[in-house]
Amino acid sequence: MKSVLITGASSGIGKALATHYADKGYQVFAGGRNLQRLNKLSAAYDNITPLICDVTCKESIKQASLNLPPLDIMILNAGDCEYIDDAKDFDGDLFARIITTNLISVGYCLQAWLKLIKSGGKLALTSSSAAFLPLPRAEAYGASKAGLTYLAKTLSIDLKAHNIHVSVIHPGFVDTPLTQKNTFVMPQIITAEQAARYIALGLDNNKVEINFPRYFIWIMKVIRLFPFSLWQKIALRMS
Numbered sequence: 001m002k003s004v005l006i007t008g009a010s011s012g013i014g015k016a017l018a019t020h021y022a023d024k025g026y027q028v029f030a031g032g033r034n035l036q037r038l039n040k041l042s043a044a045y046d047n048i049t050p051l052i053c054d055v056t057c058k059e060s061i062k063q064a065s066l067n068l069p070p071l072d073i074m075i076l077n078a079g080d081c082e083y084i085d086d087a088k089d090f091d092g093d094l095f096a097r098i099i100t101t102n103l104i105s106v107g108y109c110l111q112a113w114l115k116l117i118k119s120g121g122k123l124a125l126t127s128s129s130a131a132f133l134p135l136p137r138a139e140a141y142g143a144s145k146a147g148l149t150y151l152a153k154t155l156s157i158d159l160k161a162h163n164i165h166v167s168v169i170h171p172g173f174v175d176t177p178l179t180q181k182n183t184f185v186m187p188q189i190i191t192a193e194q195a196a197r198y199i200a201l202g203l204d205n206n207k208v209e210i211n212f213p214r215y216f217i218w219i220m221k222v223i224r225l226f227p228f229s230l231w232q233k234i235a236l237r238m239s
């Protein structure tokens, strides 16, 4: 039986990935802090095991790691989003919270679990399309995701010799509890199940970058080719 570890599997994209891989017959280790939601998931699937841990806490990760087997796939997907509403009155605690949840935690998970990935296995990090362009109020979230993209691409070089394939995932907008808090228009938003299918297909094909939805990402990448001052003008209208 193949095995996959997914963090942030108690809701949204991670939960959709957990059920996708469970349906495919994988043994799924589903990470998160919410015991109730993870127990509900494992009650519905014999092959989903809850992995209760707070990824910002090394001790919590260590406790959760005790009975983990060698892994075919590891998807580090847990994350959160908070916006900096007043850049002048910069909230350093919010900044530290988001950088810790989205980026530092990945270092902790890699320290504990990277050695469990089999030779020929796959590692994926969930970044965001926010990593491509600086978005208004996204100082913390965008910085954490830009850092993740850099980390994933660096790992894709350094883990090649160990025969571990590394992918970085750049979703556009996905309808999950994380985005349901947003009050602005989210173009080309897709469901968590669609996102999971894009991610699984990208992993099957050993894509280094898994970008979706394609048209949305294409527009962001084209804008990135123009001088930054042009994007600054567009972004100012958005804020």
Ligand SMILES: NC(=O)c1ccc[n+]([C@@H]2O[C@H](COP(=O)([O-])OP(=O)(O)OC[C@H]3O[C@@H](n4cnc5c(N)ncnc54)[C@H](OP(=O)(O)O)[C@@H]3O)[C@@H](O)[C@H]2O)c1
Pocket (backbone or CB within 6 Å): 007, 008, 009, 010, 011, 012, 013, 014, 031, 032, 033, 034, 035, 053, 054, 055, 056, 077, 078, 079, 080, 081, 101, 126, 127, 128, 129, 170, 171, 172, 173, 174, 175, 176, 177, 178, 179
């Ligand atoms: N939705 C989008 O449009 C979108 C776009 C681009 C990128 N992403 C990225 O996709 C990933 C999944 O987001 P989502 O949209 O599916 O959001 P979500 O439904 O809010 O899920 C977030 C998941 O992360 C887990 N999590 C958060 N903090 C954690 C912590 N300290 N320790 C352990 N688990 C933690 C949550 O589990 P517990 O609450 O059980 O701990 C939950 O399962 C995130 O990295 C997000 O940045 C999302």
